[in-house]
Amino acid sequence: MTWKCAVVGIPFGGAKGGVICDPKSMTPAELERMTRRYTTEISIIIGPHSDIPAPDVNTNSQVMGWMMDTYSMHEGFSVPAVVTGKPLSVGGSEGRNDATATGVLFVTRQAAKRLNMPLKGARVSIQGYGNAGSIAARLFRNEGCKIVAVSDTHGGIYNEAGLDPAAVLRYKQEHGTVMGFPQAQSVNVQDVLELPCDILIPAATEGVITATNADRIQARIIAEAANGPTTPEADDILYKKGCVVIPDILANAGGVTVSYFEWVQDLQSFFWGVEEITA
Template sequence: MSSKQRNPWHVAQEQFDKALHHLDVPASIAEFLRYPKRELTVNFPVRMDDGSVRIITGYRVHHNTVRGPTKGGIRYHQDVTLDEVRALAMWMTWKCAVVNIPYGGAKGGIVVDPYQLSQRELENLTRRYTTEITMLIGPDSDIPAPDVGTNAQVMAWLMDTYSILHGHSVPAVVTGKPLSIGGSLGRNQATGVGVMYVTREAMRRVGIPIEGARVVVQGFGNVGSNAALAMHEQGAKVIAVSDVHGGIYNPNGLDIPALIRHVLETRNVTTWPDGDVITNEELLTLECEVLIPAALENQITSENAHEIKAKIVAEGANGPTTPRADEILRERGILVVPDILCNAGGVTVSYFEWVQGLQSFFWDEEEVLKRLERIMVRAFDDVWNMAEAKGVDLRIAATVLAINRVAEATVMRGIYP
């Protein structure tokens, strides 16, 4: 699942420019919104288990702070680049604005393959990275969360390190934490469940029943597995899923709860016995009602967009579809539910976790998911209505809606001094 075909920052800029054509935003404000507010690159030593010291590169980017503190995950992946982090931070700004929560966008990344490190080495790396970026993060300034290659344990180390440096516990400095130290019920499945909520609404709008609908999921990590499970529980038939090793396909439907247990044990979907092994490339072009790309950027491109057979593409990942592929899918009548709407469930429940942490007052899971559904459905309706009003696709509509909200906040706050 290579993400090397297009520079994500160039894609984010191209999407921004397309949205501007449908907005009456002053040129100076548009220019301000185009670039990150601040960027930090750090190079730091980490002691390995064999006693050697390895120099690691990491990034933290704040795109915009007009609507509130910045929010965005931290990614551990060997292919992380500064341009990728810039793009992800910009998309986070739009994502938070689309669901109308009071955050700006940020993102972090470390150039490392976490699966090549021991638990002790991961902890050493996380604590040192936290120390390097501590001047940027904080419960009132920038709140990190998990992303590709990170999890609740990484967030626990980050929170603990920040708390030690500040002399007291600060649970609200990160979200996606374990429940035992202030995490929120519902956070682990929030992004995947949010994908289901907006996919369900899209299917309803175009007249596709969810019961028995064929669903294909690329990427079976946190987002993909929870999206597959949520769709399965709604009565859809998940016929194929994939991970970095390849995919598994069964036209009669996969037993998603059992497959999730299998992958937790083996870390490999292709060893599941009840289906045929296929490549990620083959998976993307299967006949289905819904395709959920939930892996990395640039998976649907001008090279394979003509082969997509889904009726709806619901973007569980950030930036999985290139601009040219977007055009091809639109020309072919395929509805794309864009990432900044479709996968915003994670940041929405992160917002809930942050609020609960600040108040030291926690909600039960039913309350969390009920609030999540309300926000995701409202956001989908806002984007759908904008698309109809402007005569544009859902991606442009979502970006127009987001930029307009951030631009309005910028104008209301004014330019200092």
């Protein structure tokens, strides 16, 4: 995170923290109690001018809103700048939800231009269909790309003719997984990385592209929406193959960039429109 902020010129450092749990098995009330207790425990080290938490895996704007509210209760007044990724109603920023995927699109567009590879018609495979992956699918399709494969923790789906990202997202929300989506072939998570495509977007967890499977990856561009999806050994193999790897510290820096914008807006109590955010 420190390197990522340095790459995009943001005056933040980097740290990680969390709670070991399975939020999918918890009720909203249990999540709220845990979040508020966790915030209370770390309240001595966070603050609008010290450490500023932002959302990551298994967190969302609701969780960040609880964190802000808990910290503010201890201070005795509202402190919106203490966290980012909040709902708009409590000081969140326009464009924050789409920020990571938007950044992935921006840098991929530039990489494709350098390779003289048109995005229109390009085949895209996305490993991970959470916030970053599902939004990236929508944005890349709007650019004229063909989303040929996506996956989640349960498995993947493939359709050479292309998938409708909105329909896949609706199916996942209804069934809890993309597996079983009609008019698509079921594949395993590993296959989604190795299927024929022009652009591969690892948008899930770290260490999924390794020395074991790097030689089987067919994409010309790999845009790292996840943190650390490619091991150093795999990176060497991909380089020798001529694959362009857009590293995570650049590819997914859109999220922390708009987090910075949100922090600045909160400090000033002066909010920008989405056109200014994405300009």
